[in-house]
Amino acid sequence: xxxxxxxxxxxxxxxxxxxxxxxxxxxxxxxxxxxxxxxxxxxxxxxxxxxxxxxxxxxxxxxxxxxxxxxxxxxxxxxxxxxxxxxxxxxxxxxxxxxxxxxxxxxxxxxxxxxxxxxxxxxxxxxxxxxxxxxxxxxxxxxxxxxxxxxxxxxxxxxxxxxxxxxxxxxxxxxxxxxxxxxxxxxxxx
Amino acid sequence: xxxxxxxxxxxxxxxxxxxxxxxxxxxxxxxxxxxxxxxxxxxxxxxxxxxxxxxxxxxxxxxxxxxxxxxxxxxxxxxxxxxxxxxxxxxxxxxxxxxxxxxxxxxxxxxxxxxxxxxxxxxxxxxxxxxxxxxxxxxxxxxxxxxxxxxxxxxxxxxxxxxxxxxxxxxxxxxxxxxxxxxxxxxx
Numbered sequence: 124x125x126x127x128x129x130x131x132x133x134x135x136x137x138x139x140x141x142x143x144x145x146x147x148x149x150x151x152x153x154x155x156x157x158x159x160x161x162x163x164x165x166x167x168x169x170x171x172x173x174x175x176x177x178x179x180x181x182x183x184x185x186x187x188x189x190x191x192x193x194x195x196x197x198x199x200x201x202x203x204x205x206x207x208x209x210x211x212x213x214x215x216x217x218x219x220x221x222x223x224x225x226x227x228x229x230x231x232x233x234x235x236x237x238x239x240x241x242x243x244x245x246x247x248x249x250x251x252x253x254x255x256x257x258x259x260x261x262x263x264x265x266x267x268x269x270x271x272x273x274x275x276x277x278x279x280x281x282x283x284x285x286x287x288x289x290x291x292x293x294x295x296x297x298x299x300x301x302x303x304x305x306x307x308x309x310x311x312x313x
Numbered sequence: 314x315x316x317x318x319x320x321x322x323x324x325x326x327x328x329x330x331x332x333x334x335x336x337x338x339x340x341x342x343x344x345x346x347x348x349x350x351x352x353x354x355x356x357x358x359x360x361x362x363x364x365x366x367x368x369x370x371x372x373x374x375x376x377x378x379x380x381x382x383x384x385x386x387x388x389x390x391x392x393x394x395x396x397x398x399x400x401x402x403x404x405x406x407x408x409x410x411x412x413x414x415x416x417x418x419x420x421x422x423x424x425x426x427x428x429x430x431x432x433x434x435x436x437x438x439x440x441x442x443x444x445x446x447x448x449x450x451x452x453x454x455x456x457x458x459x460x461x462x463x464x465x466x467x468x469x470x471x472x473x474x475x476x477x478x479x480x481x482x483x484x485x486x487x488x489x490x491x492x493x494x495x496x497x498x499x500x501x
Binding site for chain 1: 378379
């Protein structure tokens with residue numbers, strides 16, 4: 124793919140991700156379908172494999188998953204202007220998606236902390252507690268069954284269940300578990 | 314309120330390095346590591362505080378781990394602390410992701426690479442599940458009482474994990490009902 128990018132396109136890229144920022148309740152991944160619609164279907168800026176790879180690479184790396192947004196910009200820039208363009212695209216999409224939501228979070232949580240004895244603030248935080256705990260377990264469930272409920276996936280599920288039990292009941296370092304999982308996968312056991 | 318001698322971050326630099334270190338351990342999402350490092354090792358937050366702060370981080374737009382970093386940073390050192398924690402959680406992983414993106418074109422077709430990613434993904438699913446399991450005791454002192462907590466948690470799990478209802482509706486519906494009920498309980 125080769126694209127012609129002027130200031131207008133770069134600005135559009137930044138602004139589109141800045142608008143998505145405040146909609147991303149539950150993390151940037153919740154607006155990924157809209158990113159696909161815009162970048163792949165409407166603008167033809169990146170290919171579908173590049174879109175999928177952006178998400179997979181960010182999941183393989185340590186750190187916040189939101190970095191996949193930067194990789195979308197990376198691929199747009201790569202198609203438009205090589206590696207320098209890729210770096211610019213990475214910076215534009217990532218700052219675009221971060222600045223609005225971070226500013227809002229900073230202001231709102233600051234207010235909530237100063238008013239933490241208010242009944243409404245306490246009711247919100249404590250009322251959300253069971254939902255929060257359930258969402259964590261549900262996220263684990265969704266990640267573990269992302270490949271479907273086919274029984275042939277049982278070795279992967281066994282890995283998930285064993286690592287959940289080990290983390291719950293022991294203080295084993297998380298990196299050992301991830302290393303073991305990577306090794307089992309690379310050698311073809313799971 | 315809180316005793317004065319409880320552990321807390323010493324400086325914005327301490328925040329930066331602490332979040333840097335935990336972000337580097339967080340494969341497949343940083344949450345499991347945040348709970349382990351901030352609650353169990355450093356004790357900056359109790360399990361109850363962690364659940365409450367996580368509720369806020371989760372309901373604000375944007376990545377929840379980043380929201381949590383901003384909240385903890387701001388609480389101790391204001392804007393400087395928020396920025397230190399934010400940059401800490403982003404900096405090192407960003408460099409790694411860029412290196413991986415450069416390498417991706419060359420190695421993406423190797424089956425071992427795909428296999429290793431699959432194995433690590435299965436472990437990551439277990440880590441996040443365990444974080445939820447470990448936080449369950451924090452619900453014991455919830456003003457709702459255990460039966461209501463179990464009901465709301467079970468409902469939320471079913472809607473999200475099995476029916477795949479968009480998160481916004483679950484937060485508004487189940488979360489909203491739970492908050493209203495908690496609000497009424499807190500009156501007494």
